[in-house]
Amino acid sequence: MATFNLNINGKARKVEADASTPMLWVLRDHLDLQGTKFGCGAGACGACTIHLGDIAIRSCQLPIEAVGNQPITTIEGLSENGEHPVQKAWLEHDVAQCGYCQTGQIMTATAMLKAVPKPTDADIDTYMSGNICRCGTYTRIKAAIKTASKN
Numbered sequence: 001m002a003t004f005n006l007n008i009n010g011k012a013r014k015v016e017a018d019a020s021t022p023m024l025w026v027l028r029d030h031l032d033l034q035g036t037k038f039g040c041g042a043g044a045c046g047a048c049t050i051h052l053g054d055i056a057i058r059s060c061q062l063p064i065e066a067v068g069n070q071p072i073t074t075i076e077g078l079s080e081n082g083e084h085p086v087q088k089a090w091l092e093h094d095v096a097q098c099g100y101c102q103t104g105q106i107m108t109a110t111a112m113l114k115a116v117p118k119p120t121d122a123d124i125d126t127y128m129s130g131n132i133c134r135c136g137t138y139t140r141i142k143a144a145i146k147t148a149s150k151n
Helices: 023-030 083-090 102-113 121-128 138-149
Strands: 002-008 011-017 051-052 055-058
Touching: 011 023, 011 102, 023 051, 051 102, 055 102, 083 102, 102 121, 102 138
Parallel strands: none
Antiparallel strands: 002 011, 051 055
16 A cells, blocks of 8 residues: 555545556545546446546556556536536536446546547547447447537
8 A cells, every 4th residue: 555645636646556457447446536436347348538637538447557647627616516518518518318328438528628629520429439438339439529529
């Protein structure tokens, strides 16, 4: 066990954990941040996506020891009241069906919009391709991203 000083959602947090513990479990089990979801555990579905700095990353594949001083943002830190343009667009387009993958989808979309503020359809397809939605709401996801890019 080691002590890690982390910047989570703009707050300093101290965590005692094994250095190889994936951030997914640090967030959920140590810090009680339940918005980041476990999907596949292999980094293939995107349900566990968080931001490390401004980069979307799979938290199930990110050991706590690799975080260093980089800030982490989870869905809880994106906006206190769901007022982020992507979150608002998600509601406007009624994206969520079962909703399980949506935090990962939103976190990936927000990182993409930081990197590519006015994405093309091809940009959206490329950035979002690693996020799986078992309900198949991809058309609504794309529409929401386009709406959010206008704000």
